[in-house]
Amino acid sequence: MFIYVIAMKKKPIGWLSKGKSVVIMGLDYAGKSSLVNRWTRGVVEKTTTTIGLDIEHVEIKHNKFNLIDLGGQQPFRITIWKTYAQMAQGIIFVFDITDRLRVKESVEWFWKIVEWLREDAPIVFCANKIDLRKEGKKDPAMSLEEIIKTFDLERFSQEEFVQHSFRIFEISAKEGTNVEESMQWIFGRVIGAQEKSKIQGVMIYSIENEELILELPLMKGYDKIKEDANLIDIVEYNSKLFDKSQSTMQYYEQENIDVYVFAREGYICLLVAEKEGEYNSIRIAGQSILSVVNVLDQEGELSTEQLNWVIKESFGA
Numbered sequence: 001m002f003i004y005v006i007a008m009k010k011k012p013i014g015w016l017s018k019g020k021s022v023v024i025m026g027l028d029y030a031g032k033s034s035l036v037n038r039w040t041r042g043v044v045e046k047t048t049t050t051i052g053l054d055i056e057h058v059e060i061k062h063n064k065f066n067l068i069d070l071g072g073q074q075p076f077r078i079t080i081w082k083t084y085a086q087m088a089q090g091i092i093f094v095f096d097i098t099d100r101l102r103v104k105e106s107v108e109w110f111w112k113i114v115e116w117l118r119e120d121a122p123i124v125f126c127a128n129k130i131d132l133r134k135e136g137k138k139d140p141a142m143s144l145e146e147i148i149k150t151f152d153l154e155r156f157s158q159e160e161f162v163q164h165s166f167r168i169f170e171i172s173a174k175e176g177t178n179v180e181e182s183m184q185w186i187f188g189r190v191i192g193a194q195e196k197s198k199i200q201g202v203m204i205y206s207i208e209n210e211e212l213i214l215e216l217p218l219m220k221g222y223d224k225i226k227e228d229a230n231l232i233d234i235v236e237y238n239s240k241l242f243d244k245s246q247s248t249m250q251y252y253e254q255e256n257i258d259v260y261v262f263a264r265e266g267y268i269c270l271l272v273a274e275k276e277g278e279y280n281s282i283r284i285a286g287q288s289i290l291s292v293v294n295v296l297d298q299e300g301e302l303s304t305e306q307l308n309w310v311i312k313e314s315f316g317a
């Protein structure tokens with residue numbers, strides 16, 4: 001098998017350019033190259049099995065990406081997949097919903113990939129070839145429920161995998177169904193992850209003790225912005241608004257910055273961010289900080305040093 005594959009090699013492997021890499025994986029014949037063709041060129045040309053890998057260079061919102069389409073045949077799985085999974089900033093996993101015979105194999109490889117990934121890499125699961133779901137006759141294709149159950153995809157809602165953004169799309173590379181949607185989602189997540197550093201500073205205030213328990217500048221220039229923004233006023237206004245049991249999020253637009261206010265379990269957390277940052281990563285950051293604050297406080301170990309460390313580790317300075 002391996003010799004056969006090498007002998008077929010007839011084109012040079014693409015090159016990796018600067019920028020983040022999004023990697024497409026899945027068994028051979030799943031439709032990975034068809035998905036790339038459909039998305040980048042709007043057509044599905046006749047594909048041949050991918051030897052090694054192909055790289056497309058794409059640009060989204062001024063971000064450059066390598067879109068790496070890996071060969072799905074067994075020899076590539078056991079040789080190059082791990083390396084590319086480890087370097088991926090995002091993963092597109094493609095599954096052929098008519099390939100019942102190899103479902104078990106696909107499930108095994110899927111979870112191997114998840115193990116290799118960086119723990120915060122987003123994953124989009126593309127259940128491909130939905131155009132082959134014919135009404136009327138006995139349906140050989142797998143339903144969404146069946147796929148979620150067989151691949152055990154509900155694990156992504158559990159604590160263990162909460163760092164991975166995960167989404168499943170039913171797509172048809174052939175007809176273009178959900179192709180744009182799934183690609184927008186994964187690249188949006190990868191760009192979002194990149195924008196975590198747009199958070200400039202963090203403040204945490206205890207509603208119960210009515211005191212500021214942490215103020216952390218994460219970027220230069222935060223102090224000046226603080227004066228402009230009257231952050232303390234925002235905190236005080238919100239602390240009057242909410243009691244301990246409430247959980248909420250508010251958003252204030254200032255001249256130079258955006259301010260996100262999260263309130264939960266007796267605390268208010270303010271995130272000062274650059275204008276027009278990616279909302280989702282800020283929301284995740286705010287909620288994570290409050291969870292950490294709450295746990296540390298319950299253990300009676302809430303120290304500024306510890307919080308500084310947690311926040312810097314998680315969100316970068």
Ligand SMILES: Nc1nc2c(ncn2[C@@H]2O[C@H](COP(=O)(O)OP(=O)(O)OP(=O)(O)O)[C@@H](O)[C@H]2O)c(=O)[nH]1
Nearest residue numbers: 028029030031032033034047049050072129173174
């Ligand atoms: N009906 C249907 N056929 C599809 C669809 N997507 C891909 N195919 C077909 O599935 C076959 C395999 O597609 P490829 O895109 O080459 O598969 P691949 O995952 O890149 O395979 P490897 O490169 O070998 O790993 C081709 O005959 C495609 O025309 C789809 O959405 N619907």
Ligand SMILES: [Mg+2]
Nearest residue numbers: 032033049050
């Ligand atoms: Mg291919």
